Amino acid sequence: xxxxxxxxxxxxxxxxxxxxxxxxxxxxxxxxxxxxxxxxxxxxxxxxxxxxxxxxxxxxxxxxxxxxxxxxxxxxxxxxxxxxxxxxxxxxxxxxxxxxxxxxxxxxxxxxxxxxxxxxxxxxxxxxxxxxxxxxxxxxxxxxxxxxxxxxxxxxxxxxxxxxxxxxxxxxxxxxxxxxxxxxxxxxxxxxxxxxxx
Amino acid sequence: xxxxxxxxxxxxxxxxxxxxxxxxxxxxxxxxxxxxxxxxxxxxxxxxxxxxxxxxxxxxxxxxxxxxx
Numbered sequence: 105x106x107x108x109x110x111x112x113x114x115x116x117x118x119x120x121x122x123x124x125x126x127x128x129x130x131x132x133x134x135x136x137x138x139x140x141x142x143x144x145x146x147x148x149x150x151x152x153x154x155x156x157x158x159x160x161x162x163x164x165x166x167x168x169x170x171x172x173x174x175x176x177x178x179x180x181x182x183x184x185x186x187x188x189x190x191x192x193x194x195x196x197x198x199x200x201x202x203x204x205x206x207x208x209x210x211x212x213x214x215x216x217x218x219x220x221x222x223x224x225x226x227x228x229x230x231x232x233x234x235x236x237x238x239x240x241x242x243x244x245x246x247x248x249x250x251x252x253x254x255x256x257x258x259x260x261x262x263x264x265x266x267x268x269x270x271x272x273x274x275x276x277x278x279x280x281x282x283x284x285x286x287x288x289x290x291x292x293x294x295x296x297x298x299x300x301x302x
Numbered sequence: 303x304x305x306x307x308x309x310x311x312x313x314x315x316x317x318x319x320x321x322x323x324x325x326x327x328x329x330x331x332x333x334x335x336x337x338x339x340x341x342x343x344x345x346x347x348x349x350x351x352x353x354x355x356x357x358x359x360x361x362x363x364x365x366x367x368x369x370x371x
Contacts, residue, residue, distance in 0.1 A: 106353050180351035189340040230341035230348040237342065250357030257359075262367050268355065275367050282370060 107182040108225050108247075109269035110256070111276055112155045115283070116263035119144055119154040123255035123264055127158075130226070130254045131243025137207040139223040140255050156255070156264050159184065159205035159223035167197035167206060167222075175220075181247070182269075183225040188241045193217040225266070226253040 119142050127133065127140045140158035161184045168176035168184065175190040176197075195217055197206045208217035228245030231238035238245060246254060256266035265272040311319075341348065354360060 105351065106355060108353060177345075177349060179349045181353045185348070187341050227352055230343045232342050233352070235342075245352070247352040247354075249359075250354040251359045252363050257363060262369075265367060267360065267364065268353070271364055272367075275364070278368065 105180055105182075106268040106270075108161060108227075108267065109182075109272060110158065110160060110225075110253075111265040111272050112157075113263045113265065113276060113279065114153050114155045116261040117142070117154040117156060118261055118263075120260060122258050122260060123156045126254045126258035127223070130246075131224075132239075133221070133243070134209055137209060137221050139205075139207065139221065141204075156259075157203055157205075158255070159201075159225070160203055161223075161225055166200040166202070170196040170200040172196065177230075179227065181225075181227070183227045183247070185224055185227060185229055185242075186220065186222065187230050188219040188221075189230075191219045193219055195220075226251070 121142050124138060124140050124142060128138070131139070133139055140156060142154055142156050144152065144154040146152045161182060163182065165176060165178070165184045167186075168174075168178070171186075172194060173190050173192055175186045175188075175192075176184060177186070178184050193208060193216060195206075195208065197220060198204075198208070205222045206220045207222060208220055210216075211218035224242050226244060226246035228234070228238045228248065229242035231241065233248040234245050244254075246252065251257070253266045256264045265275060
């Protein structure tokens with residue numbers, strides 16, 4: 105069974121924000137919510153790097169672990185989704201997520217957050233595929249249409265990879281071999297130390 | 303002496319008819335608090351695989367991303 109993954113080739117990201125715009129447009133994401141963001145470190149200095157960030161659809165998702173109402177579930181494609189009908193807007197997942205993926209529309213008074221919103225890997229939610237209800241709550245279900253997330257398809261430098269984890273790992277490995285130097289994947293050196301070359 | 307024309311529907315009959323009509327309407331009308339519409343998919347449906355590896359769009363995406371840099 106294929107496992108859906110995102111991988112941002114940080115050597116290629118030029119911080120154009122096309123992925124952010126594509127996501128907002130495709131799903132009609134409301135004001136104040138960005139399911140995907142581009143983060144830049146060392147901005148304007150040597151070693152500047154940009155990386156496109158969204159929900160990473162963790163294998164053992166901390167958001168699901170802390171949710172008091174069990175609103176999260178993982179599909180057979182390893183995509184982490186949630187139900188807005190079950191969500192109570194407590195905000196625990198926001199604090200648990202290491203990527204800042206869960207977002208809240210802040211629709212009410214007195215600090216109420218509203219229903220949590222996050223990247224769905226363009227896979228909709230627990231409503232009938234490509235129904236009006238699904239689109240209004242979760243956005244488009246491109247996966248069910250035989251497509252991949254629009255952020256990755258829209259990436260002009262092919263920096264943002266999405267799809268079957270095994271295949272995008274092959275694609276990335278071929279790029280690294282061709283470049284002839286170590287991994288440009290964001291977080292690689294943090295995770296595997298600087299001495300390990302790919 | 304000219305007598306006043308008798309109404310076809312008297313005041314009391316009118317009120318009785320009105321009350322009976324309201325009762326029928328109250329019984330037949332939908333309840334004010336309808337059950338909230340929750341997720342329409344059950345546990346198996348919402349977790350099923352949707353990724354289509356063989357679709358033209360997916361294959362094109364992988365092919366294009368394999369282009370040498």
